[in-house]
Amino acid sequence: MPKVNFVDLGRQYEGLKDEILGAFDRISRGGGYVMGPDLETFEAEFAEYCDVGYAIGMGNGSDALHLPLLVMGVGPGDEVITAPNSFVASAWSIARTGAKVVFADVGEDMNLDPAAVEAAITPRTKAIMVVHLTGRVANMEAFAAIGERHGISIVEDAAQAVGATRSGRKAGSFGAFAGFSLHPLKNLHVHGDAGICVTNDAAMAEALQQYRNHGLVNRAECAFWGVNTRMDSIQAAIASIKLKHLESWNSRYRDIASHYAKELGGFVQVPSHGEHESPVYHRFMLRTSQRDALQGHLSEAGVGTAVNYPVPLHLQPAAADLGYEVGSFPVAEKLAGEILSLPLYPELHDDEIEHVVRSVKTFFDKI
Numbered sequence: 235m236p237k238v239n240f241v242d243l244g245r246q247y248e249g250l251k252d253e254i255l256g257a258f259d260r261i262s263r264g265g266g267y268v269m270g271p272d273l274e275t276f277e278a279e280f281a282e283y284c285d286v287g288y289a290i291g292m293g294n295g296s297d298a299l300h301l302p303l304l305v306m307g308v309g310p311g312d313e314v315i316t317a318p319n320s321f322v323a324s325a326w327s328i329a330r331t332g333a334k335v336v337f338a339d340v341g342e343d344m345n346l347d348p349a350a351v352e353a354a355i356t357p358r359t360k361a362i363m364v365v366h367l368t369g370r371v372a373n374m375e376a377f378a379a380i381g382e383r384h385g386i387s388i389v390e391d392a393a394q395a396v397g398a399t400r401s402g403r404k405a406g407s408f409g410a411f412a413g414f415s416l417h418p419l420k421n422l423h424v425h426g427d428a429g430i431c432v433t434n435d436a437a438m439a440e441a442l443q444q445y446r447n448h449g450l451v452n453r454a455e456c457a458f459w460g461v462n463t464r465m466d467s468i469q470a471a472i473a474s475i476k477l478k479h480l481e482s483w484n485s486r487y488r489d490i491a492s493h494y495a496k497e498l499g500g501f502v503q504v505p506s507h508g509e510h511e512s513p514v515y516h517r518f519m520l521r522t523s524q525r526d527a528l529q530g531h532l533s534e535a536g537v538g539t540a541v542n543y544p545v546p547l548h549l550q551p552a553a554a555d556l557g558y559e560v561g562s563f564p565v566a567e568k569l570a571g572e573i574l575s576l577p578l579y580p581e582l583h584d585d586e587i588e589h590v591v592r593s594v595k596t597f598f599d600k601i
């Protein structure tokens with residue numbers, strides 16, 4: 235019986251080993267370990283890939299959300315609206331500016347519900363941070379309209395959505411800025427932590443280039459107190475090597491997801507999307523009221539799964555001072571009890587995919 239790990243990063247490395255070791259060797263000999271030409275090359279490639287003017291590499295995806303908020307002047311007294319069913323970094327990036335995190339409920343697409351967001355707007359609302367959960371671009375037409383109506387910036391947490399499109403437009407090209415993560419669990423990942431922020435705003439790009447590097451304009455001049463959150467040359471070189479494969483990997487993500495959806499749609503609720511959407515399935519999240527039992531059954535069958543995420547952000551101890559409670563966001567809370575992520579990565583073998591499908595089916599056959 236095949237064992238299907240939830241992630242298996244070594245497989246991708248095996249396929250690219252010679253190229254990655256070559257880059258490691260070249261950079262190690264050259265000595266330009268930080269802020270070198272490899273970073274500039276990857277930034278240019280990534281900006282082009284996302285159809286945006288500028289890309290600024292950082293030490294992680296969280297900083298790629300946090301620093302641009304600071305550059306926009308978000309701080310104490312402001313509010314930023316975001317999704318309660320995201321990874322903690324979405325809320326963290328807001329809270330750490332000193333602004334208040336305001337959550338709004340999500341819809342059946344698992345992304346922020348535009349009507350709920352609009353209802354949460356106050357005179358203090360400075361921005362709306364839309365999260366493209368699981369690599370599915372949220373309803374950006376609706377959010378653009380809300381932003382215009384209220385004079386509020388729309389920004390994108392695109393950490394899970396590299397390469398996803400909506401009406402032909404790439405994730406990251408909709409908002410005032412977008413933050414991407416290159417963490418090992420993301421569709422485009424490096425061998426450690428890294429992140430990248432994209433924007434069409436030249437002034438914001440310049441400020442971010444300085445902010446991530448102590449506020450330095452050059453070796454001699456420090457314009458303001460920034461931070462140190464840079465993307466290493468070796469990680470940037472690995473990202474460039476992998477970016478060349480991203481479109482074919484993403485299409486494999488989509489193929490496996492559509493196979494899962496076709497095979498399992500009669501047993502569990504599976505994700506669906508409109509014709510104008512092309513998600514990248516960072517996660518394949520099914521829904522079932524028997525989630526915990528199904529997860530236990532799959533574990534016994536050797537299939538690794540995960541719940542992304544079991545506790546909504548508004549119910550985290552870190553969010554206690556925001557005053558939310560159980561029942562504040564019924565859709566997000568219901569989802570947290572029903573979602574289950576199946577193994578999904580481009581290197582999965584067909585027999586492994588079949589084993590996952592069969593194992594889900596045998597669970598429901600027994601009931």
Ligand SMILES: *Cc1c(COP(=O)(O)O)cnc(C)c1O
Pocket residue numbers: 294295296297320321323324365391393394414415416417427428429
């Ligand atoms: C991964 C992730 C982040 C943070 O990225 P890091 O690189 O881990 O800092 C932010 N938001 C979402 C939705 C994520 O999935």
